[in-house]
Amino acid sequence: MKVLLLKDPKTNDLSSDPYVKELSSHGFQTRLIPVLSFKFVSLEILFEKLSQPENYDGLIFTSPRAVDAVKLCLEKPTNKEAWEQCLKGKWNSKRVYVVGKATAALVAEIGLVSEGEESGNAEKLADHICSTGPVHSRPILFPCGSLKREVLPKKLKEKNVPLETLTVYQTAPHPELQASLTDYFTKEGIPENVVFFSPSGVKFCLQFIQELASNHLCRLKFSAIGPTTAEALNAVGVHASCTAETPTPQDLAKGIKSIGEP
Known part of the structure; x- marks a missing residue:
């Protein structure tokens, strides 16, 4: 299966x-095409806020890119020194919430201890925050992307949990996306399964893929890395044949294997 x-x-x-390696180990003919490009913004403002932990009750990271923004801030020697000597410890005295193991691993790289990684998506993380966190009198700082969904902010607002969002990266299609997809479909043919990893991927890729495979859509199955991405597919009338139980290479492989050959 391709x-x-x-x-x-x-x-x-x-x-x-890791997803390519895991699926390939199960005998799938796997190819990865980068979908997104990112531009980091407001990094000086981000570090200014990180320098004032007393103003916040915690941090939320729902994507690896948000953590990457912090890492970029720490490339400046004076910022890194302040982080290591003082700020890291102060933030670790608060709650640091994350979605997914990949984000949690990056958070650990900057020296923070996180919770909520098993949540799987922002909605479930909001439930975790509301059910396990203390009563928040100060906002939780939420560095995020320009295409963030409003599920988490809305749910926290309903529970009277104050939140301060800051857009730290902008998301756009990868500049070579359409050329890469065209090359793949031309040279390798129609894949049996296309896996989307984000609602942005659905937005930027789905219609073009349907055009490339217009005469063979019956052969094409679509999978999602999690429920949020599956919802994005459903919203445009496409059924997700497989939704990974958790956003890991192992569960994605398990889900695709359960579909079987078309």
Whole structure:
């Protein structure tokens, strides 16, 4: 079975991506095409806020890119020194919430202890915050992307949990996306399964893929890395044949195997 992964790669070597390696180990003919490009913004404002932990009751990270924004701030020696000597410890005295193991791993790299990684999506993380967190008198700082969904802010507002959002990266289609997709469909043919890793991926790729495979859509199955992405597919009338139980390479492989050959 040919499987096409539409995601942001973990390294420049696409073949070493953990999803590619896991699916390939199960005998799938796997190819990864980068979907998104990111531009980081407001980094000075972000570090100014990180420098004032006393103003907040915690942090929320729902994507690896948000943590990358913090890491970029820490590339400046004076910022890194302040973080290591003082700020990191103060933030670790508060709650740091994350979605997903990949985000949690990056948060650990900057020295923070997080919780909520098993939530799987922002909605479930909001439930976790509301059910386990203390009564928040100060806002939780939420560095996020320009295409963030409003599920988490809305749910926290309903529970009277104050939140302060700051857009720290902007999301756009990868500049080579359409060319890469065209090349794949031309040279390798129609994949049996296309896996989306974000609502943005659905937005930027789905229609173009349907055009490329217009005469063979019956052969094409679509999968989602989680319920949020599956909802984005459903919203445009496409059924997700597989939704990974958790956003991990192992559960994605398990889900695709359960579909079977078309």
